[in-house]
Amino acid sequence: MSGVTEKVRDAAAMPAFVHDLRAFAADPAAGEATRETGDAWFAARRVLPYDGPVAVSVMTLEGSGEVTLGFDEFVFVIAGTLTIAADTTREIAADTGAMLPQGLAFGWTAAAGTQAAVVRYLGAGGGADHVVPIDLAATLNPSNPPAADVLTSDVPSCRSHTDYVTPNGEFMCGVWDSTPYARRAIDYRHAELMHLLAGSVTFEDDHGNAATFRRGDLFVMLPGARCSWLSTEDCAKLWVIYRAAA
Template identity: 45%
Template sequence: MSVRSFVDLRAFAAQAAEGGDLLGGTALALPDGPVSIAAARLSGGGHVAAMPADRFVVVLSGALTIDGAVLAPTGSIVLPAGVALDWQAAPDTLIVAMQCTGGPAGADRPVAIDHDAPLEPSGAPLAELLIGATPACRNHTDYRSATGEFLCGTWDSTPYFRLPMRYRHYELMHLLDGAVTFVDEAGRTATFTAGDIFLVEQGAECSWESQTFVKKVYAIYRPA
C-alpha cells in the first residue's frame, strides 16, 4: 500500500498531454472518490453547457478567458456545477484543475479567487501539535459548496512548526508568499516556495514548518 503524501502539481502539469480541453487533460492517479486532479494544455476555446461538478482551475502559463474574465498566470477561478460558460485560451495555456463531485453548487456563476480579499482571523493549528508559538492565521473563503465540503479562498499565517497530523481532507495549495516544508510519514521531505502549486492527499500524515510569513490560495475537499 502506497503512503499518501504531497504532490508537486507544477511538476505533474509539465507532463500534461497536448490538446486537452477545459474538462479533459491528463489525470493524476488518485483513489476513486469525489476528488480528481487534472492538468491540461489548452488552445482555442469552446462552450460548456453545464459544468458536471465544481471545478477549481489555476492558470500556470498563458491566459484563460471565462465568460469575458481574463485569468493570467497564477489566477484561479471556481466553475460551479451546473453552470454554462464560454472559454477561450491563448495558445499552449497550461492549467491545473481540482474537481469535486457529489454536492449542489454554492454559486450560479464562475467565482474568481481574489488574492487581495480582506482576511479575517481564523483558527490556529491544534495546540498539542505545535512546537513553539501559536501562529496568527487569517482566512477569506471565496467559494463554499452548498454542502460546505468544498471550499476555495485565501489564507495567511505567521511562522509556525506543527508536528505530523493525518489529513482527513484533500487540499490543493498555491503559495503566494513565503515557504513551507513538509515531511511525510515515510520521511520524504519537500520545501515549497512562492509560486509553487501542490496537493496534500487525503490520508497523508505530514508535518508543517514555515519560518516566514506564508500566504496561499487553497481548494479543500473536507468530508462532513
C-alpha cells in the first residue's frame, strides 16, 4: 500500500492478537486513510496499521471503474455485490471472495454501499492470469493436522482445498474444515484471514485475553500474534494465508 495519512484510531475493542474485519469496516474512523489516488478501487481504502509482507484494508465502493493491479489482491465482499469484468464477468456476492492476480486488468461495478476487505500481497504474485473465485463447493482432501507437540486434545481430522497459490508458494487461498481440537498458544509467523463457514473457535493469549468467532465472522491474524485455539464442534473456514517460503 502506498503512503498513508496519520493513524486515526484502531477498530474497537478486540484483543491485540486478532482483528475483527466486520467491526473495522463498520467504523468509518478506524484505521489509516490511504493516500493512493485515482480509481476508487485504490483511493477508497482504510488500512489496518501493519508494516509487513501483506497489507489489509477495507473499502466502500459504488459505481464503476477500471484498474490494473500491481500486486496480488484477495477481495472479500462484506456487504453488497461486486462485479469484476476481466477474462469473463464474475459477480462476487456478500460473504465470499476471489483472488485477483498481479497484472490483471479489469473493470469493476459495485452496488451502492458495497464493502469489501482486501488482502494485498506485496511480494511477487501472478499465480494466474484470470480471476480465481473461492470454490465453496470444492471437494476437500485430507490435510495435515496441527503438530502433535502443540495439541492439547486428540488429533483432529482436517481437510482442505487450495484455489490459488503464488509461484513462490507464499500467498494462497482456499477452504478448510476440521473436527474439534485444542492447541496451546503458538507464535504466528504467518498472516491469515479467516471467514468461518461453520462452527466456532476461541483464541486466547498468554494473558487471558480471549476472542470467540462464530459462523459468518471475518477476522485476521498477523505475524507476531500469539494465541491458542479451541473448537468444540466441527468448523470450516475460507482462508487466505501469507507464509514466508522456507
